[in-house]
Amino acid sequence: MLMTDDVRNGNGLVRPQSNDLLQFTPSMTCKNEIIVGVAEFYTVPAPQMLMCIGLGSCVGIAIYDVRAGVAGLAHAMLPRFDDGKDKQNAAKYADSVIYVMVDELIERGATKANLRAKIAGGAQMFQFISSDTLNIGLRNSDVAKETLKKERIPLVAEDVGGTKGRTVRFNPTDGSYSIQIGGEYSWI
Amino acid sequence: MTSESNHNYTEMQLDALQEMGNIGASHASSALSKMMGTDVMIDVTESVVCKTEKVPEAFGDREMKVIAIYLDAFGVERGHMLIVMPIGMGIQFSDIILGRPATEGRELDDDDMAALSEIGNICASAYLSAISDFLGNMLLPSTPSVTVDMQGAVLELPAALAAETSNFAVLIKTNLKFNGVTYPGYILYLPDVSSQTLLMKKFEELGL
Numbered sequence: 001m002l003m004t005d006d007v008r009n010g011n012g013l014v015r016p017q018s019n020d021l022l023q024f025t026p027s028m029t030c031k032n033e034i035i036v037g038v039a040e041f042y043t044v045p046a047p048q049m050l051m052c053i054g055l056g057s058c059v060g061i062a063i064y065d066v067r068a069g070v071a072g073l074a075h076a077m078l079p080r081f082d083d084g085k086d087k088q089n090a091a092k093y094a095d096s097v098i099y100v101m102v103d104e105l106i107e108r109g110a111t112k113a114n115l116r117a118k119i120a121g122g123a124q125m126f127q128f129i130s131s132d133t134l135n136i137g138l139r140n141s142d143v144a145k146e147t148l149k150k151e152r153i154p155l156v157a158e159d160v161g162g163t164k165g166r167t168v169r170f171n172p173t174d175g176s177y178s179i180q181i182g183g184e185y186s187w188i
Numbered sequence: 189m190t191s192e193s194n195h196n197y198t199e200m201q202l203d204a205l206q207e208m209g210n211i212g213a214s215h216a217s218s219a220l221s222k223m224m225g226t227d228v229m230i231d232v233t234e235s236v237v238c239k240t241e242k243v244p245e246a247f248g249d250r251e252m253k254v255i256a257i258y259l260d261a262f263g264v265e266r267g268h269m270l271i272v273m274p275i276g277m278g279i280q281f282s283d284i285i286l287g288r289p290a291t292e293g294r295e296l297d298d299d300d301m302a303a304l305s306e307i308g309n310i311c312a313s314a315y316l317s318a319i320s321d322f323l324g325n326m327l328l329p330s331t332p333s334v335t336v337d338m339q340g341a342v343l344e345l346p347a348a349l350a351a352e353t354s355n356f357a358v359l360i361k362t363n364l365k366f367n368g369v370t371y372p373g374y375i376l377y378l379p380d381v382s383s384q385t386l387l388m389k390k391f392e393e394l395g396l
Contacts, residue, residue, distance in 0.1 A: 038344065039241035054250040054340025057348050077241060077348050086355045092241060125345050126258045126333035136348045165341025167251060 033169070036060075039092040041074035043104045046172040055121035055166045057137035059094055059144050062118045062170045062177055063101055063153060065110035071172030072101040078136070079143040094144040098151060115153045118177045118188055119144050120168050122160040137161065157188035197358075202235050204391045205360055208322060209233035212315035213362035213375050219314035220307065224284045231363035231372060240357045243347035247272075247361070247374070250340025255296075257308030258345060260330035261316055264382035265353070268346040269312050269329065272339065273373030277366055278304055301334050308332035311375060319377075323386055346378050354381050 033049040034042050038058060042050055050073035052060040057077075064071035074097040078084055081096035090096040106112060122141030141160040148155050159166070159179050167180040177188050197205075210233045217230045238246060255278035261267035273281075276292065282303040283290045312329035320327045335342060350357040358379055363372040379387065 037241070038244050038347065054244065054338040054344070056244075056337070056341030056344035058344050077344070078351055083352075085351065085353060086240075088355075089241070092351070123341070125256075125335055125337060125342055136345065163335065165338040167338070 036073050036075045038075050039077050039089055041072055041091045041097050041101050043070060043072035043101060043108055044172060045070050045108065049169060049171055051167070051169040052121075053167050055168060056123055056125045057121075057140065059119055059121040059137070059140040059160065060166070060168045060170075061094065061098060061101070061144050061148075062120075062168075063098070063105060063115055064118075064170070064172055064175050065105065065114045065116070066172075066175045067114050068108075068110045069172060070105055070108045070110045071170060071175070072105050073168075073170050074098070074101055076140060076144065079139040094140050095147040098144065098147045098153075102151060102153070116175065117148050117153045117155050118157045118170075118175070119148075119155065120159045120166055120177060120179050120188070123162050123164055123166070125163065125165065127163070159186070159188050197237050201388060201391055202237070204394075205235040205358065205387065206233045208319060208387070209235060209360035209362055209377060211322065212318045212360075212377065213364075215314040215318040216311040216375060217364065219310050223307075223310055224281065226284065226367070229365040231365055233360060233362040235358070235360045237356050237358050240347050240351035240355060243350070243357050243359065244340045244343040246359065247339065247343070250338060252339045253336065254339045254342065255304060255334065255336050256339075256342035257304060257311075257332050257334050258342070259308060259312045259332050261312070261327050261377065261379070261383075262330065263323075263325060263327040263380060264386065265380035266349070267327070267380040267383055268349055268378040269315070270342065270346055270376045270378075271308050271311055271373070272342065272376065273364065274371045275336065277364075277371075277373050280367065281307055296336060304334045305332040308334065315375060315377065323383070323390060325383075325386055327383070346376070350378050358384055 036052050046069040052075045061074045076094040076097050081093040090100045122137035124137045164181045169178045179186050213230045217228045220228045254272050257271040259269045261269050282300040285303045316327040360377045363374045
């Protein structure tokens with residue numbers, strides 16, 4: 001499914017140290033890749049891919065059930081729904097988006113007990129003097145972690161903080177989360 | 189960025205915001221030109237009102253690597269200012285300010301970052317003082333903070349900060365042109381909600 005012409009012709013990067021069946025290469029343009037915009041979330045069946053471009057202070061929350069082959073990716077912008085101004089869009093906040101996404105995943109056939117989560121993002125793009133109150137990135141990732149704990153969804157991996165923006169891709173087939181910072185790729 | 193998303197601003201008010209942005213940016217560019225001893229030109233100003241979550245994708249390629257200088261604009265509340273430029277333009281600016289021979293395509297070092305934050309400082313001070321004069325209310329820039337990253341990622345911060353107080357962000361954007369750099373840089377100003385109200389009151393007084 002993912003073996004597009006690019007890969008066959010050797011134009012894509014080969015995923016290092018992978019013993020997975022799918023050779024997922026981040027540089028290849030995959031037709032069935034959904035781009036999750038700011039304050040949006042999508043849930044999809046495998047092998048559909050999900051990605052967030054340019055995650056700065058926002059946090060990319062991936063929740064998945066490999067056995068059922070469904071996954072969701074959210075691009076949350078602010079930490080708490082209760083503190084937010086916009087009550088129309090639950091996908092804007094790191095806590096409320098987890099609730100709605102979990103509901104949708106279960107509707108798609110996931111089992112709550114099999115759900116796992118990975119998060120990335122929440123960078124502090126600019127250094128400030130009064131960093132604590134302004135560090136939205138840190139607040140976003142903290143609230144996401146807290147909410148996952150409350151929902152009893154194990155957080156299996158994270159790549160949060162730092163000062164660099166990330167582009168992330170989630171693969172529901174094997175639950176791999178690729179993170180691109182500048183020209184460098186890593187997988188969690 | 190359609191007209192329906194223009195919240196409750198009339199075309200007239202948006203034009204007025206645009207004109208205000210023009211005045212701010214022309215002060216900024218002349219301050220910058222004076223400091224560097226060469227001309228930095230400004231292009232037309234655009235003003236739009238859009239949902240805060242649309243800000244990061246409002247200016248095209250989210251993955252493009254840019255230099256971004258962020259400043260708070262302290263007025264009644266906290267507004268936001270972002271100066272974004274392509275890396276080539278930033279390097280040219282920095283070389284001129286530091287008096288180094290122009291070298292294209294090099295990496296940015298600490299001196300460049302210092303020079304760029306000075307550029308941010310000067311631009312923002314000039315821009316905001318021009319608007320302060322118009323508004324009759326003091327606007328002051330914070331210490332600048334510079335980063336080199338994806339355009340979409342740097343725009344997420346002002347978007348998130350604006351989203352904390354409002355569903356809609358007012359974006360006033362002026363392109364900067366310099367010496368054959370094809371992709372323009374820009375100055376972006378997001379006034380806070382109170383400053384927006386003050387501005388609208390001022391426009392009303394002027395009969396707009």
